[in-house]
Amino acid sequence: MIFLSVLNVLFKPKSVAVIGASRTPGKIGYAILESIKKSFLGKIYPINPEASEILGLASFPSISAVPEPIDLAVIAIKAEKVKDIILECKKKKIKAAIIISSGFSEIGNKEAELELKKAGKDIRLLGPNCVGVLSPKDIDTLFMPHDRLKRPEQGGIGFISQSGAFGTALIDLAASEGVGISKFVSVGNQIDITETEMIDFLGKDPSTRAIAVYLESITDGKAFVNVAKKVSKIKPIVAIKAGKTKAGTEAVASHTGSLAGESQVYSAAFEQAGIIEAKNTEEVFDFSKALANQPALKDNKIAIVTDGGGFGILAADTAENCGLELVQLDAKSLAGLKQFLPPYASVKNPIDLTGDSTSERYQKALEIVFKDKNVSGVVVIALLQIATLDEKITDILRDCKMYGKPFVVCATGGEYTQERARKLESFGIPVYPTPERAVKAMCALRDYGKIAEAGKPAPKPEEKKPEKKKPVKAKSSKKKRK
């Protein structure tokens, strides 16, 4: 599938010029060039009037001095010089520019931003006051040092942030937990490319399976809802709105100079647009990694399988509180479980395999539970510290993907546990450090199940086939996103 959009040039340019490239380690213009060099396979042109070579790359005194065409410019120079550079970019027929430079509306300098906006006609601009983009397989413009901020592997989460710091901190967290992203974009002050256009873009991007958005304000509410409504029918969108209280709204004004608007208005807009609202930072991360890697939950019927009774109880509490039902397994399943489980285990949902469970016990129990027709999704709690659980448990959990039902894992603990959690994440299995967070992620899968269902078009007459009385809706949404 070929995916054509002018915004593609941000992630897949043929050539990049770095205006403000510096020879001095520690400077932003050096760090950006270093990140691009590490990640990008196309032509790179450092632009610096005083250098002939930076980081082993031939440097040019100006954009116009570059003899070949340039697709993308990354600009990290003083605010007052940005406008002229943009005009030069246009002359050079550069398609898009990422403006890292700050010093515009976010510090009250609205006039300079307006001028920049005017100058920016006929070229696509990202920023200013942003950290640019990261597409693990293509390009990385982030200026945070690689030893301090790890870059994640390729994965299914497309992430749009109006705050560079929020975006990069989550990127770092994702990398350390083994959670992959498709594309990250820091939209900054949005003088041209907005969060809405990026949602539309990621909606069409085949490598993005779920979209996460950090919002402080929305430029055009109507457009935002319309676009999100369309996109959320085909892939899940999770968004957090910062600045929902009086104190928070005032802080938004200090941060980006924008108006945060009414909290209820946002929640209502999210609901209307089919956006799953994250109530805190953790939920942005927790929900999007589930939504990007697991099929939606088609109803609210789940089973909890655990090796720790206490964790099962806490998971059951959270499930009930968010409207998930712990279904009774069918009689055949119960009989099957009783056949091999020790008498002190509990076959009642939450199914407690107890603290001396082996990997085999998990395998047999999970097969029965996943195959049970009453069960639509499974929360697996696996406390990996117990001596009886061998290394096979990670493969057993990976193999549960074959059942096609959504599942999430809770594994609480230190290094040993976290290392195994990373392995599971690499299989596309979302892992959470507490039972409550695991269950809430399952709720997000349930929420998206509802949204996808509601967003389905009535089947067209010619598509109706007499054998199929009704398309199995949850399945088709699953297919799209796997």
Added chain:
Amino acid sequence: MIFLSVLNVLFKPKSVAVIGASRTPGKIGYAILESIKKSFLGKIYPINPEASEILGLASFPSISAVPEPIDLAVIAIKAEKVKDIILECKKKKIKAAIIISSGFSEIGNKEAELELKKAGKDIRLLGPNCVGVLSPKDIDTLFMPHDRLKRPEQGGIGFISQSGAFGTALIDLAASEGVGISKFVSVGNQIDITETEMIDFLGKDPSTRAIAVYLESITDGKAFVNVAKKVSKIKPIVAIKAGKTKAGTEAVASHTGSLAGESQVYSAAFEQAGIIEAKNTEEVFDFSKALANQPALKDNKIAIVTDGGGFGILAADTAENCGLELVQLDAKSLAGLKQFLPPYASVKNPIDLTGDSTSERYQKALEIVFKDKNVSGVVVIALLQIATLDEKITDILRDCKMYGKPFVVCATGGEYTQERARKLESFGIPVYPTPERAVKAMCALRDYGKIAEAGKPAPKPEEKKPEKKKPVKAKSSKKKRK
């Protein structure tokens, strides 16, 4: 201060017998002996009728065969044999026994448990169906392998758990984050020593500065409230109640056979007893590490200092939602901040030092903010990925302890960040991976401020000094717990 209690023998025995000690690695009786050998400096007597030496220790066929006196027995044998061993322990004048063995009321075997209880008169029993105790400087009876479950350093959290798995998973998490504990006790089926007696014990334990409790049920509600009420006046108690919903309550019945009781009843009892209720696993951990290491917040007036605007906004939202006030700094502070902060920084609370902040900028700003008389506590957000922040930031944050005001840190990110977070934790500074969790921990410090204040006795006439019109209440509570 000498602290005498019969329960002391659980943590500071002179000698320990391990009944069911095994020569086979992987067996529980082997793992327990190994943990005790690694941690305990007194005499250890493995009891095994078939061995003469285990793990380099002389083994005995029975307790009575041990020629010297024994303080504590740790029992890991089949349920049906435990009663006879307890009778033998009594004959040997052993002061207390930790019964790891399961197979009693938790699997419906109530009669066996009742018999055990009868046999247990004149000896103190912990368990059965528990994992025992961990006191980092004294003794460790946990049977989880050391390479899978790390043991934390000595610290201020005393932790009581009715679920062994919940307790040990959190112990492991604490160890990996550098959070210290004073004593951990898994109370199991509580046929003798209950959660209430342990709260009383830890209340008197000088090394415990805050108590965390995982509860499924309470044996004696009245005694629980009375004891907790007394203890919470002198040190904070955080508790989580598992089984607060219909689904959860049913799961409790399957787990320990006990009745979970009404959710509202528990919340009311907690409030009456001055217990801070944790609503989820994360809060147990988050709140207790703040309460064990920071003074209480005397009112609700806080400042937020950040290098990421977005994080400042999210923190402000959470603060307002939980009743914390972002105070205006006084005029002198504002002038002081403006003197050295760049024009694009924000001196309005949340104080945004921006993404190019240096360690020095933090140092100067924090000094002004901590010294401001309007500010009672500080939430410091330090995104450590930025290149301008050097290694000094951890020492600067450590030095903020000298101001005597409560503070918590938010640092979001991967390995680099987490390594520095561990260092901060070792200084007694609680660090959280999201702004919301950091602010909620500050709320717990505020909650305890209220509880400590309410619990203060009226000053006795002879203590009243004419110079001091009113004792500074928050300070004295601070003193007690530092």
